[in-house]
Amino acid sequence: MIELININKSLGGKxxxxxxxxxxxxxxxxxxxxxVGAGKSTLLHILTGLLEPDSGEITLMGLPLKTSRxxxxxxxxxxxxxxxxxGYASVRENLTTYADLYGTIKFRSVVTKLxxxxxxxxxxxxxxxxRLSSGENSFVNFTKALLNNPRILFLDEITAHMDPxxxxxxxxxxxxxxxxxxxxxxxxxxxxxxxxxxxxxxxxRQGKIVYDGKPIxxxxxxxxxx
Amino acid sequence: xxxxxxxxxxxxxTMHSNSLRRxxxxxxxxxxxxxxxxxxxxxxxxxxxxxxxxxxxxxxxxKNKPAEAEAMGVIILTGIVYWNxxxxxxxxxxxxxxxxFVSKNIQGILVAPVTMGELxxxxxxxxxxxxxxxxxxxxxxxxxIYPSFFSTLGIHTLFWIFxxxxxxxxxSYISLAIVLLFGERVSFSGWIISTILQIFSLVFYERTALxxxxxxxxxxxxxxxxxETIRAYQHGDPLITTGQIIALALSATYITMGFGLVxxxxxxxxxxxxxxxx
Numbered sequence: 001m002i003e004l005i006n007i008n009k010s011l012g013g014k015x016x017x018x019x020x021x022x023x024x025x026x027x028x029x030x031x032x033x034x035x036v037g038a039g040k041s042t043l044l045h046i047l048t049g050l051l052e053p054d055s056g057e058i059t060l061m062g063l064p065l066k067t068s069r070x071x072x073x074x075x076x077x078x079x080x081x082x083x084x085x086x087g088y089a090s091v092r093e094n095l096t097t098y099a100d101l102y103g104t105i106k107f108r109s110v111v112t113k114l115x116x117x118x119x120x121x122x123x124x125x126x127x128x129x130x131r132l133s134s135g136e137n138s139f140v141n142f143t144k145a146l147l148n149n150p151r152i153l154f155l156d157e158i159t160a161h162m163d164p165x166x167x168x169x170x171x172x173x174x175x176x177x178x179x180x181x182x183x184x185x186x187x188x189x190x191x192x193x194x195x196x197x198x199x200x201x202x203x204x205r206q207g208k209i210v211y212d213g214k215p216i217x218x219x220x221x222x223x224x225x226x
Numbered sequence: 227x228x229x230x231x232x233x234x235x236x237x238x239x240t241m242h243s244n245s246l247r248r249x250x251x252x253x254x255x256x257x258x259x260x261x262x263x264x265x266x267x268x269x270x271x272x273x274x275x276x277x278x279x280x281x282x283x284x285x286x287x288x289k290n291k292p293a294e295a296e297a298m299g300v301i302i303l304t305g306i307v308y309w310n311x312x313x314x315x316x317x318x319x320x321x322x323x324x325x326x327f328v329s330k331n332i333q334g335i336l337v338a339p340v341t342m343g344e345l346x347x348x349x350x351x352x353x354x355x356x357x358x359x360x361x362x363x364x365x366x367x368x369x370x371i372y373p374s375f376f377s378t379l380g381i382h383t384l385f386w387i388f389x390x391x392x393x394x395x396x397x398s399y400i401s402l403a404i405v406l407l408f409g410e411r412v413s414f415s416g417w418i419i420s421t422i423l424q425i426f427s428l429v430f431y432e433r434t435a436l437x438x439x440x441x442x443x444x445x446x447x448x449x450x451x452x453x454e455t456i457r458a459y460q461h462g463d464p465l466i467t468t469g470q471i472i473a474l475a476l477s478a479t480y481i482t483m484g485f486g487l488v489x490x491x492x493x494x495x496x497x498x499x500x501x502x503x504x
């Protein structure tokens with residue numbers, strides 16, 4: 001589903017990613033960990049097409065990202081806790097906008113199903129984005145990312161501001177995607193979270209993959225972070 | 227390229243049939259951005275209304291003075307009213323776009339299957355809608371302050387507004403290309419470009435008023451032909467059709483160039499990381 005071959009990226013004269021190669025199969029939930037500045041977000045930005053690598057090849061769903069971006073974009077989605085949708089518009093207006101961008105017809109049913117499961121009141125739909133708490137904002141971004149039922153979902157610290165109960169429910173939603181052979185790739189600083197739902201863990205250090213395998217325990221992580 | 231067993235044979239969505247829907251989504255997104263934003267509403271309606279009230283009274287007061295003073299008042303008022311059509315399009319388009327950079331919403335938009343053409347159409351259509359609403363409001367204010375303004379210019383007003391908005395669209399693309407390259411820190415580019423453009427647009431003076439090279443540059447600015455036409459018409463001269471054709475041709479050229487520039491900036495922005503740094 002995802003193939004990366006020798007990806008290199010430098011920004012502002014600093015090497016961010018070095019010869020990153022990766023292959024992800026359908027149904028995998030990949031957790032990306034690593035210390036601050038390890039290149040985690042850069043990797044997701046490259047995979048979403050927001051950033052172009054200096055060299056290397058990227059193939060998503062069998063299509064080269066460089067030449068088939070628009071085709072791929074319909075089948076992937078991305079959400080980050082640091083992102084805010086249109087501030088003065090309501091949650092509903094923003095989600096309607098994104099439903100249009102993805103050509104989603106049954107947008108309301110996607111929202112109703114997800115929000116009911118996560119026990120989020122529908123009154124949140126009418127709240128303005130700038131009035132949302134950080135946790136609510138992350139959840140709205142997560143909702144946006146599921147609007148097109150993406151084959152590949154990229155999440156950057158999406159649960160960072162959510163309360164423990166909502167985090168549990170969101171993680172359950174991510175885990176359920178596995179059944180449909182969809183891929184989820186998430187960055188998290190919470191190793192327990194990665195261990196809880198991920199089938200695979202990748203640790204980046206100074207732009208290189210230093211661990212790629214089954215999720216490991218918190219007390220073993222220091223070896224790879226140092 | 228290595229073959230993948232997961233290659234998708236049937237895409238979930240039809241690309242082109244959804245293009246109009248994506249444009250609608252972007253259009254609504256940029257309209258929503260101003261709906262409840264007091265700062266933007268003041269920028270769009272209140273300041274231009276104050277300008278028109280101020281210079282409308284100035285022009286109206288000239289009626290009791292010698293003909294030259296009256297003419298000067300009318301020239302200033304005409305310049306203020308029509309220049310709004312160009313400057314506001316540029317400033318509004320840049321403000322909308324910059325808001326998305328500040329909130330990082332631009333990342334969500336650019337991850338979606340949106341083409342740069344669709345994004346530009348959405349931005350432009352929303353900016354033009356806002357300006358149209360703004361012009362109706364300002365026209366109402368003007369009709370109250372200086373009732374004879376539009377009646378003396380007649381139906382041509384609509385065509386001039388259209389031409390000046392085209393100039394606004396062309397130069398807004400250049401401003402958007404700059405924002406794509408440098409991010410939110412150049413949110414002032416709309417103001418800078420519209421102010422520089424105003425010098426060469428002959429809004430308040432004749433082409434001969436500009437010295438040497440500046441006068442030559444003004445020939446390359448489409449709005450200069452429009453303002454010359456408006457002034458000539460106000461003086462009772464026949465409409466300068468050649469000038470208007472040149473203005474249209476120049477605007478079309480700049481829109482095409484601007485579109486290319488935005489696309490080039492986007493490619494470069496993905497290399498230097500402007501979009502992710504927003």
